[in-house]
Amino acid sequence: MYPNRAGGAAAYARVGVESDVLSASPHRLITLLFEGADKAIRSAGVHMRDGNKAEKGKAISKALDIVNRGLLAALDRERGGELAERMALLYDYIARLLLKANLHDDAASLEEARHLLGELGSAWREIDTDGK
Secondary structure, eight states, rough: OOOOHHHHHHHHHHHHHHHOOOOHHHHHHHHHHHHHHHHHHHHHHHHHHHHHHHHHHHHHHHHHHHIIIIIIIIIIIHHHHHHHHHHHHHHHHHHHHHHHHHHHHHHHHHHHHHHHHHHHHHHHHOOOOGGG
C-alpha cells in the first residue's frame, strides 16, 4: 500500500521546514518567524473574509504565538538596551492589534499588524548577518 500523495507531500513539507529550522542560524530563525507570522496573518485574512471564525481564530492564535513566544522572547533586553525595549513595545502593540482583529473581525487591525511585521522583517533581512 502506498501513502496518498497529499499525506506524502505534507510529510515532505514538514521535513523540509524542520530541516530548515534545525540548520538555520539565529538570524535565519528570526527571518523564519517573520515569514511564519506573515503566512498566519494572510490566512487569518482569508478566513475572516470567508466568515470562518474558527479557522480565523486559529490563524491569529498562531500569529500571536510567533510574536509573543518567538519574536518577543528572542529579544536580548540586557544587551539590546533601549532598542530592545522599543521593540518589545512594538511587539506588544502588534499583539494587541491581532487580538482586536480577532475579537471584532477588524480587517484594518489585521492588515496593520501584517504591515508592521512586514516592515520589521524587511529591515531584519537587510541586516543579513549570515552573509558577513
